[in-house]
Amino acid sequence: MERIALVFPGQGSQYPGMGKLLYEEYQEARDVFNEANEVLGYDLAALCFNGTVGQLGNPEKMFPAILTVSVAAYKVYMKLVGIKPVLCAGHSLGEYAAMTCSGMMEFKDALKIVALRGVLANKVTASLDGIMTVVDGIDRFILQKACEEASINDKKAVISCYNSDEQFVIAGNQDAVMKVEDNVLTMGGTVTPMFMSAPFHSFIMEEASSILRGELEKCSFEDGNFPVISNVEARPYAGKECVVDLLSKQLVYPVRWKEIMDYFKEQKINLVIELGPQNILRNLSKINMKTVQTFSFLNVDDIKTLMEFTLKDRKKYFSVVDECLKVAASVPNKNWEKDEYRETVVESYKSLEQLRFNLINEGRNASEEEAEIALSVLKEVLKGKKVSEENQQQLVGEVLTNSGLILN
Structure with missing residues (x-):
């Protein structure tokens, strides 16, 4: 299995037309932009696709735009590739996209916070020497x-x-x-x-950091579905209770990106995928991690190559669904309560069949999440058939072995 890290870019990655291809091709991306439009109260899609360099250069609009394109790219990545990363990180502003995609922070809250971050940046640029x-x-x-x-x-x-x-x-x-x-x-x-940029990650942003902290304290956070590496500490967030403090400090403390890349090496990451405008972090990854594969998910050629590169792993996920169906159908039943059998076994088996049908109908392999769902449904079938706990574990192990996959 590939050990994947997702990285999200920050300020300076914006350009007119960013995200348009994703928006036109995938409903998942359109859903992200539509939510952003609703939260922000203006047409962010129009700004990203048709805005001028000057309009996209305004931090108050730039920051939500970069965040939205990055989250849209993640949604499409999960649809097409579907392999959950080992960890993720975002450079400066990009940390908010990493938090959102991991599930640590709600997208609507991230949009409001980065918009405020942009307002604060404009005030600092206008009034302070930096x-x-x-x-x-x-x-x-x-x-x-x-x-x-x-x-x-x-x-x-x-x-x-x-x-x-x-x-x-x-x-x-x-x-x-x-x-x-x-x-x-x-x-x-x-x-x-960096013309017209506020002096982020420096002492000049201390007052802005205090204001940002006050707004962050109004948000709710979760522990996330995969680790997010902090810019401030160059290590994963220890938990949701650390978010307010570390994101507030991020405005004042330096971005330790080189150390974050070193941590990737320690975790044996061998595939880095940039989700967001341009390929700035892909290029930095090549410099800092010379032996890893790197891709930019908004680059058409990179997407095609990435799909080919991960095909072997994605086929394994489909094999999990297939193997689960085989085991669910073949294992002997020891449950003679008809109503219970219908509710637990028959309905669960139907959901497995539907999952496989949908994958074939859509012409794609299963995602890691879908493979995990199939395993969970198989366990319900085995439990419904009164298979012993020991045999359940053995059968699940056989599914993983036969599919050539060990899930994290």
Whole structure:
């Protein structure tokens, strides 16, 4: 089985037309956009598909747009591929998409929070002295020293994102950041100013962080269906009780993306799939994890290749459904109570048959979730036929063995 990690991009990944292909081809994507339109009170789909670069560059609109495209991509991924990830992570803003797709946070709440995050960003940009710049080709410790030397009195520059061994983002007061830029250029590095961006992940966002915390406290959170890696700690959220604190701190603390990629390696991830506009994180994954397969799910060629790459695993899920039907039909019955047998065995068997019929009719393999449903229904059939607990476990084990699949 492939060990999959899903990654979700943040600010800077937006572009006019993003998500349009998914919207036109898949009802699952249309449902996501329709919900976003309803929550936000404007036509987000029209903005994403027909908006100008300037309109999509406004954080108040940009952040919900990127989140929506990412969640839509996840819904389509689960329809087409259907393999639950081992874990997921989002870069900066992308952490909200990761939280939503894992089930830790409701989509409607995430939309409202990221829209507020955009409003706060605009206020900071308009009223405070702060900028951001991407730095390439400089060692981390040299850059750290350059930031320290440029920070005088209350004018400071800090590293706000650790993207790879040689790519970083710096943020802080304009004078200090520009001094660091000059030093970087002198040392042979390159700089790419992030025009009109608030200085995220820096001390300048402390007041905004407090306001965001107040709104996060009004939301409800769950533990999620798979782990989400925190930008602040570069480790999985310990539980839903940590969400408010870590998402609030995220505005002030640096994004530890390089460490997150190192954690992926520790977890033996061998397939990284970017769900969202462009392929920024796919490219970073190639830099940080040179031996893994990487795909961008909004790239048509990548989707085709990914479907081929995961075909073997997806066929195994269909085999689970087939094997469950075989066992359900062949195992001897020891339950002579007709009404109970009809309710527990007959109806359950019919649902298995319907699941298989739907898969064949739709011309697709089963998802991991559907394979788990089939196993759950088989257990109901076995229980209804009064099969002993020991034999139930043995039969389920045979299903997994015969299908060539061990579920997580």
